[in-house]
């Protein structure tokens with residue numbers, strides 16, 4: 268049996284008996300002499316555990332074999348007779364240097380003689396420890412997975428007792444740490460019940476889930492905290508048998524909020540927050556229903572800002588957007604609560620004036636225009652915005668939104684043609700008028716214009732400019748006129764923008780310059796020298812050969828340059844400022860005069876005006892029309908005149924129609940005026956007749 272042990276000469280007989288006994292045991296066992304505290308016998312399993320032969324173990328001091336402080340201490344106390352047994356988990360160090368986990372039991376046995384032994388039994392736990400470690404690893408992985416999901420997870424058994432949860436679960440439900448620390452399941456579940464907005468519905472649903480064991484469910488829970496939680500319930504099975512439930516909780520508050528926002532956005536204009544066309548349509552439906560019930564009338568005001576593209580082009584979209592928001596605010600501020608202000612896009616707004624007939628619509632239009640008249644201040648600049656407003660009335664002008672909007676839009680376009688900054692009601696057009704407007708489509712216009720230039724159909728009219736102090740005519744503004752054989756008389760407000768868009772304005776502009784310069788030269792030669800003002804479009808001004816072209820035309824007509832004045836808009840100055848400045852300087856060098864047309868409608872800053880070689884400002888007609896009664900107009904006009912004085916600029920007032928306006932301007936210190944009060948734009952013969960009258 269035990270060859271090694273029986274071969275050991277130091278073994279006494281009783282030890283040999285013990286040796287045989289322990290050899291049969293599966294656990295490692297060694298016998299320790301109680302007096303010497305040295306191993307006197309060891310079994311085969313002990314040899315294997317310690318990676319040595321049992322014979323090699325024999326004779327070793329137990330202190331030498333002890334691998335932990337606990338073992339050292341124990342044997343120390345044994346030596347002092349303090350203890351004689353121990354059972355605990357410990358480690359042993361085998362001869363090959365590896366440590367192994369064991370359960371070690373030591374007990375004292377009295378030998379047959381005086382001798383006593385300690386029996387040391389070591390149960391190798393390494394395999395078990397390995398499994399435990401692996402399980403711990405799996406558990407740690409599980410926990411990490413549980414904690415790393417963005418969902419709250421709660422695992423219960425089938426009776427609803429909590430088996431596991433992650434931190435996210437606790438956070439989502441805002442469960443107090445003390446409840447969780449004590450693992451008070453009932454308190455936690457009660458907390459959840461009290462957190463939801465509708466506890467009884469919540470409990471009913473839980474009961475239903477409990478009832479239907481196999482149920483997989485998804486519900487939305489709303490908490491008092493405002494959080495919306497999606498709860499997904501799944502059955503947890505082990506070897507095919509249900510053992511519990513896994514609830515996952517997902518915070519969908521933001522998702523719901525986003526949905527709500529999308530819903531709102533589909534009804535509002537993102538830039539201004541005003542209702543959009545869709546919501547306007549709904550509101551008009553309501554107004555229509557009411558009107559059909561009891562005949563309450565309503566009106567649509569279609570509003571388009573004047574020259575708004577200049578703002579975007581010259582100052583950029585960001586600035587333009589700010590202006591649009593301001594405009595939206597103003598319009599909203601001046602209509603009644605029951606009215607709807609919508610933005611259709613770009614610079615187009617619609618006001619639905621409820622319970623309004625033509626008088627109501629008119630007063631709404633006045634209010635809107637007044638609200639816009641107050642100067643805007645943006646980025647250190649002060650400027651005004653005007654709008655053209657077209658009005659349609661229900662039931663006279665249409666039966667539905669589309670028709671009413673179309674008609675108001677058409678009326679708005681009429682306002683633009685008539686010079687902007689005003690309002691107009693829709694007027695039924697004569698039969699065949701639709702055909703007329705189709706003919707006037709942009710393409711048709713562009714084509715007709717090209718033909719007109721070749722066929723010499725453009726003419727220039729001249730409007731006298733009068734010195735306010737002396738009453739003398741000191742200048743004339745050249746204004747283009749065009750009568751097409753098919754389309755009739757077409758206003759420059761209609762075709763100039765088309766020509767600007769297609770670039771054909773360059774050719775038209777060259778013709779106007781040449782024609783006006785020739786006329787000015789003729790007047791100078793006849794001894795009635797006067798400044799002739801010519802309107803110049805931005806596209807034309809930006810042509811590389813523009814300055815040279817002006818110089819050549821002056822040379823050819825032999826006109827001294829001081830008799831030519833170019834009217835530029837503020838947008839020209841701001842666009843490509845560096846380049847514009849060089850060009851302005853070149854023109855000034857040439858001796859040509861420069862004026863800023865439609866002043867007040869653009870956005871030029873005072874600082875900028877100081878630096879450009881401009882001699883005159885022309886106050887836009889929209890400010891003059893309100894004189895002398897309209898307070899804000901009066902204030903603006905006075906401010907422009909003061910500013911002009913300070914900058915040594917001459918001020919010309921446009922569109923003077925009444926004596927009261929003229930008087931106001933004269934008193935305010937304005938230099939020149941032009942307008943129907945003195946004369947409209949006239950052909951050369953009529954002009955000469957009027958001036959010499």
Ligand code: C2E
Pocket residue numbers: 686730745746747758759760763776779802803804834864865888921922923924941942943944947948
């Ligand atoms: P603008 O340069 O501001 O010209 C003044 C406009 O006011 C002219 O309109 C003129 O007929 C009108 N007007 C003059 N006095 C009165 C008045 O007392 N009351 C009213 N309500 N209006 C008055 P028109 O001739 O229809 O020209 C409109 C615009 O078309 C001009 O505005 C100018 O921007 C442009 N334009 C005209 N001719 C030319 C041209 O040869 N070249 C370019 N690029 N633009 C031109």
Ligand code: MG
Pocket residue numbers: 744802834864
């Ligand atoms: Mg002009």
Ligand code: MG
Pocket residue numbers: 864865885887888921
């Ligand atoms: Mg003007």
